[in-house]
Amino acid sequence: MVNPGAFQGGRKVFLMAEKVAFAAAVEGGYARDALANIQRRYLKRYPLDLAHDKEPTPEHLATVDDNEADDDPEEPDKEALTSEEYVIALEKIEERQKLMIFRKGVSAVFFGDVFHMR
Numbered sequence: 001m002v003n004p005g006a007f008q009g010g011r012k013v014f015l016m017a018e019k020v021a022f023a024a025a026v027e028g029g030y031a032r033d034a035l036a037n038i039q040r041r042y043l044k045r046y047p048l049d050l051a052h053d054k055e056p057t058p059e060h061l062a063t064v065d066d067n068e069a070d071d072d073p074e075e076p077d078k079e080a081l082t083s084e085e086y087v088i089a090l091e092k093i094e095e096r097q098k099l100m101i102f103r104k105g106v107s108a109v110f111f112g113d114v115f116h117m118r
Contacts, residue, residue, distance in 0.1 A: 006106050010055050011046055015110055022111050035111060039104050041066050048099050 007015055018038045025034030044064045050056060073096075076089035 007110065008053075010061075011042075011052075014042060014045060015107065019111070026112075031111075035108060038111070039107055040070065042107060043100075043103075044070075048096055048103065052103075 015038070022031065022034050022038065025031045044066065045056060045061060047056075073093070076086055076093070078086050081089060
């Protein structure tokens with residue numbers, strides 16, 4: 001059976017549409033910046049809390065504004081939480097960071113090994 005790839009549906013459509021711009025960025029010598037921008041825009045449409053096998057709603061996609069600044073992640077308030085709640089909150093942040101690293105890594109592979117490009 002053939003591997004269908006990591007990206008399906010709207011995710012694949014979005015990334016395929018970015019390939020021409022990414023190729024131009026490689027030629028222009030700014031592939032890393034272009035990839036970071038593609039990943040930022042991708043995560044606006046397909047947030048980490050959306051399961052990778054689920055599509056965002058049309059309403060969500062209609063609200064995406066690539067020019068809007070990204071929200072800074074909230075740090076847990078140690079004073080407002082019990083020690084157990086604080087530990088759980090930190091674990092959730094760590095898991096989210098791991099998921100972010102993984103998703104960015106997979107999307108980097110989609111566009112090629114940018115770390116060996118100009």
